[in-house]
Amino acid sequence: MxxxxxxxxxxxxxxxxxxxxxxxxxxxxxxxxxxxxxxxxxxxxxxxxxxxxxxxxxxxxxxxxxxxxxxxxxxxxxxxxxxxxxxxPVADMVRYAEMVRAGDHTYSERYELLEATRRDVLARIAELQDTLAVLNRKIDFYADAGHAPASERPR
Amino acid sequence: MxxxxxxxxxxxxxxxxxxxxxxxxxxxxxxxxxxxxxxxxxxxxxxxxxxxxxxxxxxxxxxxxxxxxxxxxxxxxxxxxxxxxxxxPVADMVRYAEMVRAGDHTYSERYELLEATRRDVLARIAELQDTLAVLNRKIDFYADAGHAPASERPR
DNA sequence: CGCTTGCTTGGAGTGCACTCCAACGTTTTA
DNA sequence: TAAAACGTTGGAGTGCACTCCAAGCAAGCG
The missing domain is CATH 1.10.1660.10 (Multidrug-efflux Transporter Regulator; Chain: A; Domain 2)
Incomplete structure (x- = not known):
């Protein structure tokens, strides 16, 4: 795993x-x-x-x-x-493009945006890792022959 | 329970x-x-x-x-x-919910769906890791004082 | 030359996942 | 008991990121 x-x-x-x-x-x-x-x-x-x-x-x-x-x-x-x-979002990418067009004085702003994005990506990866654990657990149950996990709900 | x-x-x-x-x-x-x-x-x-x-x-x-x-x-x-x-997609989750409602004979189908999802998640994580590398590289350039990465394009 | 294929434009349409609305009934608080 | 807060419904509206359309140039080929 x-x-x-x-x-x-x-x-x-x-x-x-x-x-x-x-x-x-x-x-x-x-x-x-x-x-x-x-x-x-x-x-x-x-x-x-x-x-x-x-x-x-x-x-x-x-x-x-x-x-x-x-x-x-x-x-x-x-x-x-x-x-x-x-x-x-596309709108943020457009903002970034505008900053690049605007010239050198936007460096720090661009840096901020990329840093924020980096943090988002790291958080997203962690989320996915977490989801993966849940998925693995559920898959194990299903693979483990025929009984469903306890948390199945619908009807 | x-x-x-x-x-x-x-x-x-x-x-x-x-x-x-x-x-x-x-x-x-x-x-x-x-x-x-x-x-x-x-x-x-x-x-x-x-x-x-x-x-x-x-x-x-x-x-x-x-x-x-x-x-x-x-x-x-x-x-x-x-x-x-x-x-x-929500539509797929609805399909899953329907399978749970439908009963035991959908186990293998549910298993397939979860497995496919797991593969998607792994691929997604890999993509994000890749993106992270690009981001890190760009951030390094910006942090490295005042010159922009070579690939900046707009205007 | 005519034919097919490719590129141009602005504006309208699509699909997804919500998000909000109006009009009204219920429950809780003062 | 009156007011405020919370709940109900179907249907319409929103925002995002495309996606498509019609009508018309343009380019390459036999």
Missing amino acids: ETLADAADHGTDVCSVPPLRHPRPDGQDSYTISEVVAFTGLTAHTLRWYERIGLMPHVDRSHTGQRRYCNADLDWLDLVGKLRLTGM | ETLADAADHGTDVCSVPPLRHPRPDGQDSYTISEVVAFTGLTAHTLRWYERIGLMPHVDRSHTGQRRYCNADLDWLDLVGKLRLTGM
Whole structure:
């Protein structure tokens, strides 16, 4: 059974940065929206929506007005994806994006936001660990042949 | 009538089961909706809604029709709360409740559902661990005085 | 050239999980 | 006993994060 120690070993620090970085090297980094869809797993709708609400910088356009994403856009989407996994509301991510746009004087504010998020993530992990224990207990009962846990309630 | 306290001591994991079980002993377990609100942190609206959609068994009523919850109801709400933390959709929890109501022949189905949930939780924890690493890295950059991480994008 | 496939826009629609409302009955406190 | 607090209902409303739509350019291919 997996405990805190076990889960914690999944490297909270070094070495867990994905080895695959960018599909194309800097300089030739120009992706259509559908390439970004393939790379990020987001839908084109969502990418356009992110841009509309200010969660993406205004993306480069081809001479005919079509979006052309660059490597830095991919990196930003990666971070957004991570923040989304933490359950951070989109509105907060937009605030963060605005701070980045606003410049250097927002460093401490950004730091605060990330720290708060980090605390949330740690709390969330602890919650899940707790839930896991309950789940394991219940599963053991069910596996243990045919009698249900005492706490089953409905009807 | 056996309770979670008993089940908890089968301890697949140490010490993470809350020591406070029921506000009142079995036999005098009769709670108004607002007591349950205080105990669970859910709103009265939500409690009534859970009942409407079949996520709660039909709760006992006083002679004038007001809800009177029992200890087993509290246990069930506790489990629901845990499952909710896993991100399980309410519809799935309703399916689970229906299976419990349906009787013993649903054991294996219930087992499957819990197992699948367990896998989800483990995956989710791994994701969060990964996110934590990214967060830590970014926070280090910010803490490391005034220069932003390379991947900052907006504007 | 025509065909298919891809991209553009603003605005409307969807699904989930609540959340609130009005209008009224019940219980507790002063 | 009167007022305040708490409870009931069905149905409508909210907020979030997408998700889809129609109508119309644009690009690549045989």
